[in-house]
Amino acid sequence: MHLTRTQPEDNLHRFYSLEIVRGLFGDWGLVRNWGRIGSSGQVRTDWFATETEAKDARFELHMAKAKRGYE
Template identity: 65%
Template sequence: MYLTRIDPDEKMYRFYRLEIVPGLFGDWGLVREWGRIGRGGRMRTDWYDSEDDAKGARFDLQMRKSKRGYG
């Protein structure tokens, strides 16, 4: 999932990427990458016991980001 927030008046060109990946030991990771469009971003992976937990966390993050103007 790739979200962007663009506001030329504020010179804001941001992205937020969310991806669910399987782990080596039956766990699931939610990979988040964020930063300025056109540049390398920061990355973080949070691990969950099940795919459903990872999907729930992704949905929560998506809702929080949409409230802040990402779409």
């Protein structure tokens, strides 16, 4: 899932991406990548025991970002 937020009048050009990945030991990771469009940004991975937990976390983050103006 790739989200962007742009406000040219404020020189705001941001991206936020969310991806669910399977770990080596049967766990599930939610990989988040964010930053300014055109840069590599920052990366963070949060690990969960089940795929359902990872999907729930992704949904919550998506809703929080949507409230802040990401599309």
